[in-house]
Amino acid sequence: MTLFQKTANDFDLEKTLNCGQVFHWEKHGDGFVGAIGESAAYVKQRGAQLCFAGVAEKTIAKYFSLDHPLRKICRSFPDEPGMNAARAFCQGLRIIRQPRWECLATFICSSMKQVAHIRQISLALRKRFGVPVSIAGSVGYAFPSAARLAESTEAELRECALGYRAKNLLASAQRVATGEADLEAWRKLADDELRARLCQLPGVGVKVANCVMLFAYERLRAFPIDVWIERVLREQYFPRRKKVTALELRVFCDQHFGEHGGYAQQYLFHHARTGRRAE
């Protein structure tokens, strides 16, 4: 295996892969094995050097969004205790550029699931329907295309532990496979229009749509509100208030966190989920 190197400043590989935005990278020695699109990849960080194999340098740089102006993005976050703690905890965490269908499909599977189980579902789908790829002496699987999943059955999908989500994944796969839902063409749509299109897909509501917009369409303003973020918001911004409606939270986030709200959200999410116990 030939290892290449690239300088990556303001980048934390481990946080980027383990923050809950992507679900298939697995620890392998002191690096990670996964796939970027159809290609197996191995990635490891040594200081400011990103070592990689299996894919081209420009593929790595694009996938990990090494061009995002991270310092500027972090400076744009509101200067508040909770946000500052999350910013400090998540240094180097980047929102990556995921393949659109892969991201959409895994988040359709994410509803009412813990991160650990979303990883299991992703692995089961890959093993059963994905193309095997190998690198670093281990076999991985590319995420199955919409066309491949479209020709599966709900029963087969349920065998991957999808439960009630199987029907939605199958129906969405079929719409994407036929071209009725053209995920690539949607990249040109404005945020609101893109969100509306995504929400028309079975199993996709506002939360999942915002995740897909943030992680696969580079809409860095998109602010997914899940149970963790809702808890953080209520604690930090609406303490001592009984009822705060979903719409109220929605409006608050959109105007409060600004043009890189999605980054702020991911930092708050990762900090709340993994960081606060250790502090």
Next chain:
DNA sequence: CTCCAGGGATGAT
């Protein structure tokens, strides 16, 4: 055992 998880769709107020 119980509780809860990166929610969405549906039907009742």
Next chain:
DNA sequence: ATCATCCATGGA
């Protein structure tokens, strides 16, 4: 327009 309920499954 909000609210309640159901939906499968497994980790904690």
